[in-house]
Amino acid sequence: MLETRSGVAIVGQAVNPTSLIKLLRRTPCDVLVTDLSMPDPGAAVEDELNLIRQIHAEWPRLRIVVMSTTTNSALLRVLASERAVSLLSKTESMHELWRAIEQHVSNEPYIGNSIAALLATPPEAGCERPLALPLSVMQKTVVRMFVDGHSIAEIAATLGCHRRTVSRQKREAMVKLGVTNDPGLFSCVRAGEILKFESHI
Structure with missing residues (x-):
């Protein structure tokens, strides 16, 4: 569908995060259309969010359109807060993909209708399940120190x-x-939710 558009050239395709990074380093491009979940056992990239951040840090002018089937609003809220990507559900039409690309070219991130509906749904009280992403080592350390009574300044100094x-x-x-x-964060820690991520770190 994209190749039928005037002025569009597909310059490469990758099947996992490692090959994607290698491809980007040797193949200049203006827009990256990527799946959110690309299994890559043993890869150095910690999770999908860090992959997007790594790409944005190394290629800050590259416009990124993320397509996903996830309905995890916690993950989508993290991605939307980045303001460096457009988000589109795979249930949307191909026409919506082109709209996302066109809008992002003008530096206005595009949020598909299905994603927008999920983001508009308030999270339930307590810990949202299922989690799409584990807490990073840094996030776990910060949360545990904060719950132990340390201030933000004290944690930063430590x-x-x-x-x-x-x-x-x-x-x-x-x-x-x-x-x-x-209070919700304290409740999660008391419920032992953070400890459940140990095997994923």
Whole structure:
């Protein structure tokens, strides 16, 4: 469908994150249309979110359109907060894919109707399940120190990073857990939810 559009050339295709990074490093392009979930056992990329962030960091001008079948609103909220990608459900028509590309070319991220409906649904109280992404090591450390009574400034000093970094890691952990405030975060920790991610780190 994309190849039928005037002025469009498909310059490459990748089947997993590792091959995608290699392809991007040797093949210049303007727009990347990517699946959110591409299995890559043993890859260095920690999860799908970090893959998108790695690509955006290395190619900040590359426009990214993410297509996905996920209905996990916690994951989608994290991606939407990045403001560097367009989000489209695979249930949308091919016409919607072209609209996403066109809108993103003008530096306006596009959110498909199905994704927008999921984002508009408020998360339930407590921890949202199922989680699409585990907490990273950094996020777990920040959350545990915060729940233990340490302030953001104290955590930053202990970990040797900026307070904004600590705040961002805490915020992203809360989004992944599906909680919107500190009491909800404390409830998740008391329920043992964070400990369940040990095997995924």
